[in-house]
Amino acid sequence: MAVRNAQSPSQPDPPRLGARDDESLRAALGEAGRAVRRYLFGLCGDWHEAEDLAQEALLRAWRKRHSFDGRAGVRTWIFAIARNHWLDRLRRRRLRPQEEPMDQPLPATDSQLPPPVIAQRAELAAAIGEAVARLPTEQREALALRESGGLTFSQIGHLLGVPSATVKSRVRYALMKLADELKPFRRELES
Numbered sequence: 001m002a003v004r005n006a007q008s009p010s011q012p013d014p015p016r017l018g019a020r021d022d023e024s025l026r027a028a029l030g031e032a033g034r035a036v037r038r039y040l041f042g043l044c045g046d047w048h049e050a051e052d053l054a055q056e057a058l059l060r061a062w063r064k065r066h067s068f069d070g071r072a073g074v075r076t077w078i079f080a081i082a083r084n085h086w087l088d089r090l091r092r093r094r095l096r097p098q099e100e101p102m103d104q105p106l107p108a109t110d111s112q113l114p115p116p117v118i119a120q121r122a123e124l125a126a127a128i129g130e131a132v133a134r135l136p137t138e139q140r141e142a143l144a145l146r147e148s149g150g151l152t153f154s155q156i157g158h159l160l161g162v163p164s165a166t167v168k169s170r171v172r173y174a175l176m177k178l179a180d181e182l183k184p185f186r187r188e189l190e191s
Contacts, residue, residue: 025065028074029058035149036082042144043086045129053089057082076155079145083159124188131181139174146171 036057041050061081068077113121132140145156146167153171157164182189 022065025062025068025074029061029078032075032078033058036078038148039079039144040082040086042132042148043141045133053086054082057085060085072158073155076151076159079149079151079155080159083141083145120188124185127182127185128178131178134181135174135177139170139177142167142170143174 033054037050037054040053040057041047044050044053058078061078064081068074072080132143135143142156142160145151145159146153149156151159153164153167156167160167
């Protein structure tokens with residue numbers, strides 16, 4: 001299963017920002033927005049929740065812009081804020097159980113497709129979402145940061161506080177599990 005990266009693995013973080021460099025931070029937040037949404041979707045599996053989480057996390061990053069100290073790259077800092085925001089929401093849910101969320105289909109990509117193709121894509125999307133949801137949290141998070149967030153293994157390791165070799169193994173095992181679970185959809189995934 002080939003997944004495109006938003007950023008080349010060998011590409012370093014963008015240059016570090018000064019704490020008061022608002023224009024550069026605004027640009028970095030804009031560039032990271034889509035990747036943050038994809039990353040959060042990989043964690044929660046719900047497009048609407050991922051959108052809400054991403055907006056809140058990016059707003060939080062903007063409000064905390066003066067706390068950026070340059071120890072990590074800007075992109076890594078933004079993803080750390082998004083991850084922490086997601087973890088905060090999980091903690092709140094555990095304290096206050098909510099009703100089960102409704103399954104959300106992926107946004108339609110092309111309304112001109114024939115109904116059988118739309119149905120086939122919806123089935124594949126549901127299978128992928130279910131397979132990703134069954135991954136252990138550590139693997140799902142590392143995979144989401146790598147594939148959706150476009151972060152390098154070392155950036156992910158810095159963010160999660162683990163060695164980059166651990167991140168590599170988590171991503172590898174996640175991909176192996178997904179490939180195994182999605183064998184019935186091999187033709188659709190290869191096309």
